[in-house]
Amino acid sequence: MPFVTTTEMFKKAYDGGYAVGAFNVNNMEIVQGITEAAREQHAPLILQVSKGARAYANHTYLVKLVEAAVIECPDIPIALHLDHGPDFETCKSCIDGGFTSVMIDASSKPFAENIEITRKVVEYAHDHGVVVEAELGSLAGVEDEVNVSAEDSSYTRPEEVEEFVSKTGCDSLAIAIGTSHGAYKFTAAQCTRNEQGVLVPPPLRFDILEEVSRRLPGFPIVLHGSSSVPQEFVKMINENGGRLPDAVGIPEEQLRKAATLSVCKINIDSDLRLAMTGSIRKYFAEHPDHFDPRQYLTPARANIKAIVTHKLIDVLGCAGKA
Numbered sequence: 001m002p003f004v005t006t007t008e009m010f011k012k013a014y015d016g017g018y019a020v021g022a023f024n025v026n027n028m029e030i031v032q033g034i035t036e037a038a039r040e041q042h043a044p045l046i047l048q049v050s051k052g053a054r055a056y057a058n059h060t061y062l063v064k065l066v067e068a069a070v071i072e073c074p075d076i077p078i079a080l081h082l083d084h085g086p087d088f089e090t091c092k093s094c095i096d097g098g099f100t101s102v103m104i105d106a107s108s109k110p111f112a113e114n115i116e117i118t119r120k121v122v123e124y125a126h127d128h129g130v131v132v133e134a135e136l137g138s139l140a141g142v143e144d145e146v147n148v149s150a151e152d153s154s155y156t157r158p159e160e161v162e163e164f165v166s167k168t169g170c171d172s173l174a175i176a177i178g179t180s181h182g183a184y185k186f187t188a189a190q191c192t193r194n195e196q197g198v199l200v201p202p203p204l205r206f207d208i209l210e211e212v213s214r215r216l217p218g219f220p221i222v223l224h225g226s227s228s229v230p231q232e233f234v235k236m237i238n239e240n241g242g243r244l245p246d247a248v249g250i251p252e253e254q255l256r257k258a259a260t261l262s263v264c265k266i267n268i269d270s271d272l273r274l275a276m277t278g279s280i281r282k283y284f285a286e287h288p289d290h291f292d293p294r295q296y297l298t299p300a301r302a303n304i305k306a307i308v309t310h311k312l313i314d315v316l317g318c319a320g321k322a
């Protein structure tokens with residue numbers, strides 16, 4: 001199966017009450033860990049590349065790595081998506097360079113300007129058979145070159161979504177309902193603590209999601225910043241020389257609920273970073289004399305595969321849906 005767009009994936013996900021996982025890729029081991037999990041679970045898959053990933057690994061390397069995954073996984077649909085395209089030129093370069101889906105993130109711009117930029121990307125993308133994700137509202141947190149302070153973040157306003165979608169022609173819409181980028185999604189002051197002393201964040205705004213869905217029936221919604229920051233990996237990092245106090249994410253049961261509603265794409269990046277970093281730190285702590293990258297990247301890749309398998313089955317609900 002060659003690269004696909006997300007159109008068919010989202011239609012099936014919407015009707016089937018599940019979401020497709022969108023995982024960020026930066027190197028070979030990450031691509032392999034994710035795609036081995038999706039192949040085994042027979043799950044549709046979105047591999048996404050940020051501006052930062054293109055700067056780190058180079059556009060051509062990333063496209064070729066994902067093309068290799070498509071060859072190795074002939075039985076599942078795979079889309080290649082640009083995450084947080086900052087402007088028309090970046091989107092155009094990905095559309096011209098083999099991506100099947102792009103995000104234009106003009107959510108920090110005024111409403112009319114967001115419409116204008118998104119519309120321009122949609123026209124070019126649709127002329128080339130590529131689909132477009134846009135964003136309304138803005139998430140707090142830090143992700144590669146996207147950095148929004150809690151004061152500048154804002155929930156999506158449901159009363160704007162119909163005008164935005166009809167004027168831009170976008171194919172899916174990322175909304176802000178309380179998810180956040182990075183491993184530090186919330187300050188301690190925004191949270192309560194459970195019996196283990198772990199921070200519990202404020203619940204997602206399902207009222208906003210439901211109002212958006214009511215206004216856009218059948219339209220695929222996207223959640224960014226949806227890592228859950230598994231405490232087993234935070235602990236693995238902290239016990240092996242790292243320092244990530246009070247890292248906290250979105251509870252998985254809330255994401256599971258969102259996936260049964262109109263949310264068709266859920267972005268997960270930080271959890272894979274934590275799995276990889278924890279695995280490597282643990283390996284080095286246990287084997288201070290080793291220096292072969294294959295040795296410490298093998299458990300890192302295996303733990304990426306394990307966490308993606310868990311997400312596909314227990315959070316996204318997309319296992320067996322390819």
Ligand SMILES: [Zn+2]
Binds near residue numbers: 267
């Ligand atoms: Zn994002």
